[in-house]
Amino acid sequence: MTMMKLYITVLKVFLIIVFSDLKAISDEKIKIGLIVPLSGEYSYIGNSILKSTRMALNKINDERITVIPKDTKANPIDTLKVSNELHNNGVKIIIGPVFNESNKYLDELNEVTFLSFTNKIRNNPKNVISAGVNAISQINTIKKYLSKNNLKNTIFLIPETEYKREIEEAIEKSNLILKERFIYSKDPTLLTKQIEDLTRYQQRKRNLENEIKRIENTNTFNKKKKIDELKKKDTLGFINFDSVIIADFSESLKSVATSLLYTDVSSERIKYITLNQWFDESLLKETSLHPIYFPSINKDNFEIFQKEYTRNFKNTPNQISFLSYDLIGLIYYLLINNDFKANENLFIKKNKFKGKIGIFEINKKTITHQLNFYEIQNNNFKEIF
Numbered sequence: 259m260t261m262m263k264l265y266i267t268v269l270k271v272f273l274i275i276v277f278s279d280l281k282a283i284s285d286e287k288i289k290i291g292l293i294v295p296l297s298g299e300y301s302y303i304g305n306s307i308l309k310s311t312r313m314a315l316n317k318i319n320d321e322r323i324t325v326i327p328k329d330t331k332a333n334p335i336d337t338l339k340v341s342n343e344l345h346n347n348g349v350k351i352i353i354g355p356v357f358n359e360s361n362k363y364l365d366e367l368n369e370v371t372f373l374s375f376t377n378k379i380r381n382n383p384k385n386v387i388s389a390g391v392n393a394i395s396q397i398n399t400i401k402k403y404l405s406k407n408n409l410k411n412t413i414f415l416i417p418e419t420e421y422k423r424e425i426e427e428a429i430e431k432s433n434l435i436l437k438e439r440f441i442y443s444k445d446p447t448l449l450t451k452q453i454e455d456l457t458r459y460q461q462r463k464r465n466l467e468n469e470i471k472r473i474e475n476t477n478t479f480n481k482k483k484k485i486d487e488l489k490k491k492d493t494l495g496f497i498n499f500d501s502v503i504i505a506d507f508s509e510s511l512k513s514v515a516t517s518l519l520y521t522d523v524s525s526e527r528i529k530y531i532t533l534n535q536w537f538d539e540s541l542l543k544e545t546s547l548h549p550i551y552f553p554s555i556n557k558d559n560f561e562i563f564q565k566e567y568t569r570n571f572k573n574t575p576n577q578i579s580f581l582s583y584d585l586i587g588l589i590y591y592l593l594i595n596n597d598f599k600a601n602e603n604l605f606i607k608k609n610k611f612k613g614k615i616g617i618f619e620i621n622k623k624t625i626t627h628q629l630n631f632y633e634i635q636n637n638n639f640k641e642i643f
Contacts, residue, residue, distance in 0.1 A: 289350075294356055323589075328343065341367055393424055413501070417505065465493065534554045551633050591611045
């Protein structure tokens, strides 16, 4: 064999090996786990998430990425079991679980990264990333609103619940400057008295009574008119804060806001601000409490998602499923920026992803969200920014 023929033969073998390797790389699939309750009490959440995930995969339309769903039955033992099965199948990234309680044993699988739906950031295992709309993201958005409106005397009302520590830690991490941090009881029989003390209600009520008596004992001009005007008021005196953040939801939120209204601290006198309400339409009916402000996901995108989901599956999606839709897009985006390798660098490098919810910020295995800010007024949710 001549040197030229030998060279051609070696080159052919080399090219065959190279193209075989390239084909193997192009055919290689990235497996993503999805661990959600597909049976039992919370199966409606899990199945909604699963359908939403399928919608996202159809949008991406890339055969290199596949999702393997598993049923956690909403308990931590089954969560660990199915996660271990996925790990043994070569899965390195798992979306889920849904509930914070289900995270407790997942540190046993330290080679796997979990994108949990929880919005709690405290005491999670190191391999669990909270992907929910957490308190830090919400408070950062509120902080932006306070700054824009020059509100410098804010009181933060926090319920006496297990969520209290989560809020307090988020306040510290966001460097939110407050006039006062006030912990209140969830017991409605105690709540009103606590709000009265906070707002100096009894003192302001006495101020009004004393002022009426004082004018009655004078010969001042337009005496009757002044007294009549005072009698239209509930209290008299300075309110020493310009805004209040209420870390509560649903009926509990309404109870706190109503207590403020009772103590003559209305939303017309100070700004009522709360946390993400997921556009709770029952708040539209509470016109006496309007306006109320809150940070949230992008409402327009959420409504578009709901319509598309309903058109595809003939029912209404769970709110969490909106997040799962974005998480598929987030992982795909990070894979593309990491040479399509599902390794430990994926969630460590600083990055941003514009999802339907808003902007995801990723850094050192932490996810925060840039949210929108809304006002409830005139039977409507109005976007502020």
